[in-house]
Amino acid sequence: MHSACSMEYHWKQIDKEISLSPMPTEYQGATVKILCNDCQTHCTVPFHVLGMKCTGCGSYNTAQDGGLIQQQQGGEQQQQGEEQEEEEQQQEEEEEEQQQEEEEQEDIETDREPEQLPTPY
Numbered sequence: 001m002h003s004a005c006s007m008e009y010h011w012k013q014i015d016k017e018i019s020l021s022p023m024p025t026e027y028q029g030a031t032v033k034i035l036c037n038d039c040q041t042h043c044t045v046p047f048h049v050l051g052m053k054c055t056g057c058g059s060y061n062t063a064q065d066g067g068l069i070q071q072q073q074g075g076e077q078q079q080q081g082e083e084q085e086e087e088e089q090q091q092e093e094e095e096e097e098q099q100q101e102e103e104e105q106e107d108i109e110t111d112r113e114p115e116q117l118p119t120p121y
Contacts, residue, residue: 001037003061014051014060023048031069034062044069 022028030047034054041056047068051060 001061001063003038003059007059007061011053011058011060015053018048018050018053021048021050027068029070032067033065033069035065037061037063 023030027047031044032047032052033042033044034052035042036054036056036059038059038061039054039057041054042065043055045052045055052062052064053060054062
């Protein structure tokens, strides 16, 4: 798996392609552990679909060594916290509505007059 010849030109081309291809927002900040096939270095690098560059030798001749590591940014954490808070509030409101409906149903059932049969003539 070791590169058989100098790949510096090819690595520079990949660098250019990566700089022109930003990752979608859900993958920005994500990192991944890799193993370099050229220098045998294990490192954690930014994830990109076009390639992951070894921090040891600069090679893209790497293999992913595990899954994505999502790193949440401060703004995203705050947004997720606010969304979770809104969901909890909505859930509480729904529970209150359901409880009110149940109480109203009980009131209706207890206030109901006994069914009267028609009087015979």
